[in-house]
Amino acid sequence: MPDRAPQPVDRQLPTDEARDLISLVRDIAQQEIAPHAAEEEDAGRFPRELFGLLSRSGLLGLPYDSEYGGGDQPYEVYLQVLEELAAARLTVGLGVSVHTLASYALAAYGTKEQQVEHLPAMLGGGLLGAYCLSEPHSGSDAAALRTKAVREGDDWVINGTKAWITHGGIADFCTVMARTGEEGPRGITAFLVPGDAPGVSAAAPEKKMGMKGSPTAQVHFDDVRVSDDRRIGEEGQGFAIALSALDSGRLGIAACAIGVAQAALDEALAYAAQRRQFGKPIADFQGLRFMLADMATQIEAGRALYLAAARLRDAGRPFARQAAMAKLHCTDTAMRVTTDAVQILGGYGYTADFPAERYMREAKVLQIVEGTNQIQRMVIARHLVGPEER
Structure with missing residues (x-):
């Protein structure tokens, strides 16, 4: 359908x-x-x-x-x-x-x-970009990345593999975080790499439970040479750049999550209005009406949260804590709402004849990308009570 x-x-x-x-x-x-x-x-x-x-x-x-x-x-x-x-x-x-x-x-x-x-x-200009931070062994612990960029005269030579890259293999340009110095966050530098640069290649796309139309793949950098004028920011500033980008990116994920949740609610409302059981539309049953009310309330709260964070950003005020909250709440909301939409559609919700099951599968990844929701809770807690003791 x-x-x-x-x-x-x-x-x-x-x-x-x-x-x-x-x-x-x-x-x-x-x-x-x-x-x-x-x-x-x-x-x-x-x-x-x-x-x-x-x-x-x-x-x-x-x-x-x-x-x-x-x-x-x-x-x-x-x-x-x-x-x-x-x-x-x-x-x-x-x-x-x-x-x-x-x-x-x-x-x-x-x-x-x-x-x-x-x-x-x-x-x-019709170009499409990819953001290359995560690696096969460093997801949540992004500062442990191993991709290296070595200076050779006026050029840098990049070697390593990035993982879970949206648009991997089709991107026209990649923003790449690579190690240029010491271990840890202070040794990372950002580069703008053309997608067709010699030595850039992609593995076969991952086989995913949802978002099958969006390619996600490892991207390999084998002796990829870029000039120093494609270095972004100062040497060693790359991790700070990456975190700053993710603060804004998390708001994007939050907004996408509310979009998916809203689509699932719309599907559930339309189905509940036309599906009849026991002589009346199932939307007339109180238990189902309460589910719909909760779904709509969670969506409105998530929308308000991401917009409040966006207004802080637009005003030039700190917004990292609110961005983490928005990403956490909105993606958890998308998971709850899409699961409830499948339940409201009953057996039909479990079939591919209706989009509810696709929304549910897609919502799951939003709790993972650009910082898992467990990482968001860590970020929020650090803003509230300071960093964890070592």
Whole structure:
């Protein structure tokens, strides 16, 4: 069964331009994304041509400076765009979030010359990015990464393997964290590596329980040579850059999670209104009505939380604690809501004839990516009571 078009959410948007933007995104979601989502996910097809449309529509650089091809949009607006896209198809919403994450290092820490040279193509030139931090042995313990970059004259030679890379094998550019010095976080440096650079290759995509249309793969760097003018920030600053990027990226994951949860709620509401048992719609039974009420309340709370964090970011205030809270709450909410949606659909919820089971499978990964929810709890606790004793 094709996915139903996302139901409009009553949004509080700060400007007429933002309202027009959301209207454009809804049109794309209803006409170009949702009608094909189920078929393409089942077939494991990545909609690269759709990302070209998003780029031409100005949707791949929304929170960045228009001087370099961005959209000059606050995070408060950008995240609501992500929610709309993820509600139509998570592969698309998460793909935009990852591309934005991959562009962050250069946009926030690059030199003026680097930004002028690279950002216009990255933000509006049809390119797609990947963020290369995790490795086969270093996921949550990201500072233990082993990929090395060795200086040779004016170049760096990169060797190592990155793991769990969204857009692995298809990305046009990669933001790569590599070790250039001592062990630990102070020895890591960030680089902008072309996806087609000699020595860059990808393993076969992982076989996943959800998001089958989004390629996730190991990316290998074998004597990959990049010039020093592709180093982002100072030597040894890479881990700080990575953590700063993840603070913003976690808000993207939170917004995507609420999009998936909203899509599951919409599906459950539509089914409950038309499915009749014991002579009346099942939506008339109090037990089910309470489930729907709880689902809607959790979604609204999650949306408010990620928007509150976004407004702090837009105001230039610290937001790392609130970003971790938003990622934690919103992704846990997506898991609960999608599980309840499957339950409301009963046997039909367990079949691929309805999208509820796909939403449930997709929600699971959101509790894992860009810092597991256990890591989010650690981050929040550190803000509350300080670092753990060693």
